[in-house]
Amino acid sequence: MYEATFELQGEGLVAELSREFSADIQLWCNDHSDLLYVRSERVASFRDELSGAVGIQESIRQGNQLVVVTDHCLRKEEQTLVETHLADNGCLSLPPLIYENGTKRSKVLALDPASLTAVYEGLRDDGAVTVRAKREIKGLHPDVPVLGLDDVFPRLSDRQFETFRVACDSGYYEVPRGTTTEEIGERLGIDRRTAEYHLRRAENKIAASLADHLTLLQ
Template sequence: MSYARESQIPQALRVEGYLSTVDENRELMHEAVLRIEGESACAEATRATETTIELWCNDHCDLLHVSGRAGANALEHLEELVGVQELLVEGNERLAMTETCLKDRETDTIESFLARHSCLLVPPLRYADGEKWCRILALDSANLTGLYRDLVDEFSVTVESKREIAAVPGDRPLLTPETAISDLSPRQQEALVTAHEMGYYRIPRETTTAEIAAEMDIDRRTLEEHLRRAENKLVDGMVAFYGGRTPV
């Protein structure tokens, strides 16, 4: 297997000692969020849609959280591969337990790469717009660099973020605002950003939901539903981050 040259490695994985062979501070953990393009049933189920899929892999079955208006079609595609033994549906949100494990039918699993470089995948795997999002931990920063070098030989990989973890609160392990907040669908993100840019959240408000809906070329009620769902996810996530409890 050929390795990526140092010049090919993103700055996000080259700064702050990410290319050093010896980790000078063994008390730190290193985290990277990678976005990977490759053949995958879950990734394909989200391609060109607003659907997002979160996957928690167990040794005998998977737990899937499927979100979005096209979620029923995405789940139907996955059910043909691994079956569904339990399903909860609320609006555009679906929680499913599969009959078998999806990774047994996949050829692009990341586990072999992780084991090779002593890295750990933090669940869940996330799929959106035809791509897999992986949150990865390593005790030695050089292991993340080695993992990246191997992955880019097989896939198109984008480094979305990286950070060092110096301490872990016992009541909120590895929790950050980013990980506390549930993923917003692309349409929810667009609605929230458009509303903010048009002054909807200023005091006093400078626009209405009807004007925002017209800007996005959607129905007002649809726009308001996107905003409510986005706001609910943001508030629940921040309450969880600050130690509160979100509604069950």
């Protein structure tokens, strides 16, 4: 089997909401209604906007996180129907769909690598598309879902990645610490507060993403 992760510039409702509210969204489509897991500093406003647009059956909020069940499937709100290209080429979608700041990521499974190429070409005709990851799956364990590094580790901005990398290389996470945030900032040409902001954002994304998958180790 072969797996690829495609990233597209989203134009539908969910992509627009992720952009407007700087939200990280995971979406599981169930035809009659969808389940969304949302992380945003404006999660209450996100919920209100989604409720007004499509309706909500149920929701659970905890801090900046939200789980929502919509009144109906959001597929018709999408401008680029990935599923159409999958069906035409005998491929499968591996949920969830991932949305972040207006982009949409879709993981696709195929028996033939040529089918992935055909899906890519179809998506490219619809608009800009990037292949984020591609691999061959040679074996699976029945208790573990199909996961790659792209699932477990979050997408950091260039500045967040650079700050986190400098912190690691400089011994910031050693005991005792080998550097300070002020020194990290000096290496990057930014002030201490800015360095701390990017570092905390990176740490929060990494910790939250790993926490979502720790159950695999139990």
